[in-house]
Amino acid sequence: MTTFTNPVLAGDRPDPAVIRVGDEYWLTYSSFESAPGLPLYRSTDLVNWTFEGSALPEPLGSTFAVDIAEHDGRFFIYIPFIPTPWSALADASIFVIHAPSMRGPWSQPIDLGIRGAIDPGHVVGEDGTRYLLVNGIRMVRLTDDGLATVGDLEQVYDGWRYPDDWVTEAYALEGPKLLRRGEWFYLVSAVGGTAGPPTGHMVIVARSRSVHGPWENYPANPIARTRDASERWWSRGHATILRGPGEAWWMLSHGYENGFRTLGRQVLLEPISWTDDGWPVAAARDIGAAQPAPVDAAPQGPSVGFALDATAFRLGDRWAFHAPSPGEADRLRLDGSDLVLQAKGADPADTSPLCLVTGDHSYEIEVDVELGPGPVEGGLLLFFNDQLFCGMGLDGERMLSYSGGHRTHWREPAPSARRLRLRIRNEEHIVTSWYALPGGEWVRHGLRYETSGYHANTMGDLLSLRPAIYSAGEGHVTFRGLRYRPLG
Template identity: 30%
Template sequence: MSSNPILPGYHPDPSICRVGDDYYLVTSSFEWFPGVPIFHSRDLTHWRQLGHVCHSLDLDDLRPSLGIYAPTIRHHDGVFYMITTLMDTAGNFMVTATSPEGPWSEPVWFPETRGFDPSLFFDDDGRCWMHGARERENKEFDGDTEIWLRELDLTSQKLVGEETVIWTPHLRGGIWAEGPHIYKANGWYYLVTSEGGTAEDHAVMVARSRSVAGPYVGNPRNPVLTHRHLGLRHPITSTGHPDLVVTPDGEWWSVLLATRPYGGTDATPLTMADVRREHGYNLGRETFLTRVTWEDEWPVFDQVTLDFAAPALPVHRWPAAPACDHFDRLGPAWQFLRTPRETYWTVGDGLTLKVRPPALTGHGNPSLVAQPQAHIDFAVFTELTFTPGEGEHAGLALIQNDDFHIRLSLRAGGLELIHRAEGVDTLAGWTEAPGGRVWLGFEAHGQDYQARYALAPGEWRSLGPVLDGRILSSTVAGGFIGTMIALYATSEGRESSNSAHFAWYDYQGR
């Protein structure tokens, strides 16, 4: 048996390709840098992160949940292709590489296109077709979308020929037909899309045609995958945005996004307001796996479950990494908030962050490194050496976005615990502490978060009350991102020559 999610924590909009016995997967990264994390597996259930695809993106001043949307990865004739959208700025672009570890090329932009979620299909005759989602020019409502298709010349890396609209939402009044991918099987071209938005009403639709340019006819059994009919208490919701892959033995599997809601298991009446108040998705949208079979030449998706029969592939586990990171290097799981325009970190003997003016409460690039919260119950700890000046603070933060986060930090005179919601800071805890060495931590049980600290090795104490972690959920804070755990330092707008040193970082999922 295997367990879902296969990539826990904030890893939305997965796309996958196979090269021989190896599988490669990418996910969205939004305003976090570098862009487009890339993962490697040999059995579809055990994954390791290789790094990131995009290292030269301009993410300056982006609002939360903008930036990189829904990448697609494909492999053709020895070349990897990754195509995606830089939302609300430069639009659709593609990069290429001969190795998944890179180096990846500089972006090739497609300014003549608009919309989001571009994908690539390589046909048997060697031709390549770009397709994507966009709102209709004469849309009747927000989310009134269509799927377009146009040929991509691989030599010039330019779009050629006529553009064709090949699909509109399957349901009358359906919103956000998106995440399109085309596959070829049984002599048919299959178009797989998602509708209903990327939350509880998410649903997967399939259409097919004898020609890549259509006309496409919808599966009479659409939607072929959704959990919206299972109720708001189901342990997995929001299933959708799939991408399909075939194993060497001919098994079909789908990666997709879904969410694991907190709470809400009793029998009391439940409304969407209850979901936003009580459930929440602190982990964001995660990557799941489910089997796909075929009936009447249509794909049939298994319902997505927490436990499932593993693919018929040799089990391949990657060597375990230490739970405690001493920062001999900055590993691939660490990211920055927006594009760093200077190197404000050093590693090798712990992690040292320069104290710089950008704060966690703005849309800049603060001095921080972060990685996703990956478990509903977890504990995280670090050792900080820091002598703060006026207005300066450094520490450990749980970040949903600039207006919703929790931070435990050392500033002049003591340790403070800040609970920030709707852009307003609330002091939740304070204790005197001299500048120098301190130990900081958080322990989470569901959406209850307790700050921990020590002023001497091993003498851990709680700071402040148990905090309401629902502010870290996208259902409260908005957007598409899960909770990020960050080590940070800031001078809150002042110039500074100070630095903060983190000896190690220890994360334990429970």
């Protein structure tokens, strides 16, 4: 019997949205301040996923939880954008993109005129009319083509209230995902807050014979929740229930791994059964343990390392810019097997580093860094956001050391050079660094860091700690021979 172990998509992949297309499944997730945005993954078994491209080359803001829909042979992704310092938006705004297939080509974002709302969920009502639900839970009618709204948002569901003594972050009714089974519409949503205490986030279900309600709450809510901080997966929520291979039912959601909030919210899979009176039940006793895989699923492969091959490099596949300005990808140039990154900003805090999503507890990354002419700085980091990062860089005169989002006072006795090899090893939050002249021996950096606190609850920012390369100042930095390998 083939089994699988969560996560089925490791690393920071929050708010997964998934759709079945024939015998395939397509998934994307909140890409926040990354460009390109909305990475697209494909699977035939819900366990093994392959990157296929990105749907959003130029995000209009921070890209929050989306929904994917198919209607009359056309595909739609409904996107909430949140204002950022680099965007032109003044409020949370919901847009839509569309394409003839999940492979694209995807349209430019179209403004639906919905303000102050997030977490769209698409549904076709019992009369064939299209609607969009948002956090709250409120609903607005869509035009037949799904590219505009008709009327205003109206409250349609008030949620399910958990006992007051449950320890959560906030009530936060959000993440509506809808499905139709038999005569019932099912509304799957989240309450309890997406970060905060590990016992907060949860999955609740309501049903109705009409998208207009009234909605009946499942008497056994919630169907998924972290009940104790000793469990492997925390803050489980933002779920989609759908038919899997062999017509069995499954649920995909996200959660933080116990002890590794630094990795962000990862994609979780668990089986769904149905009661005799038509309610979904999350059937797994422990989603942290190995469990039977969907029918004909291939075995999960181990995490593997890679060497960056510039000839096959694709933004969105492992790598994306953090907090990009419009046209950020123009900073990157491929020169044979090298990556050449144009400088931006004065230091790591105000540049847009090129970041790597990882789901490994321990790993090592190294790269050869060569500064171009002029006053330029480049290096290798572990990067959470512009206020929280650690690592090292060089400016041609000295080595620059960073910790806690600040340049430290430590004067590392590295050679004054415009080219060095750099290596960072993260062993379950203990971070050690090395440097070497080309062809020389590795020298351990004098500082080590402990990064278990580099996570969302520390910063109030729903991101993850990622290896990153950066280029700041004036001119460019060339990165060669980048290698990543998991440890253990």
